[in-house]
Amino acid sequence: MPDDDSRDLEPPARAAESPNNEHTTDGRRAWVELSGFQRDCLEAVARRARDGYPCYASGIARTLERRYPTVSRARVKPSLRILADRDFITSRDGFADHVPAYRLTDTGRALLIQRAERLATLCDLGREPTA
Numbered sequence: 001m002p003d004d005d006s007r008d009l010e011p012p013a014r015a016a017e018s019p020n021n022e023h024t025t026d027g028r029r030a031w032v033e034l035s036g037f038q039r040d041c042l043e044a045v046a047r048r049a050r051d052g053y054p055c056y057a058s059g060i061a062r063t064l065e066r067r068y069p070t071v072s073r074a075r076v077k078p079s080l081r082i083l084a085d086r087d088f089i090t091s092r093d094g095f096a097d098h099v100p101a102y103r104l105t106d107t108g109r110a111l112l113i114q115r116a117e118r119l120a121t122l123c124d125l126g127r128e129p130t131a
Contacts, residue, residue, distance in 0.1 A: 030086070031115055040064055041079045045089055045102050046112055055102040083108070
């Protein structure tokens with residue numbers, strides 16, 4: 001008797017694959033569907049834009065080096081593509097008209113704001129201290 005207990009189940013999806021392109025208004029679901037690295041890439045785009053730095057893949061990789069010491073553009077680019085496919089960022093021609101520059105979309109900004117608000121609520125930030 002074979003020792004195969006797969007029962008015709010589908011194998012789990014790879015973490016680097018993009019979930020279906022159904023746009024959702026539920027920020028929690030959208031946030032959870034991203035991998036941790038994709039979330040960090042989204043935050044890096046927002047941080048670089050806030051600080052006035054260009055948002056090229058190489059710069060985003062440099063921003064992520066604090067958390068991921070061996071990160072490279074080769075690892076960043078697929079995540080940026082997934083974020084663009086999900087409409088959290090957009091790319092446009094940048095340096096020398098062949099290197100894409102990224103920026104947050106309104107959807108991406110709203111997702112980060114929703115996440116920040118949930119964390120602030122969780123940590124009781126914004127409430128007056130009780131005596």
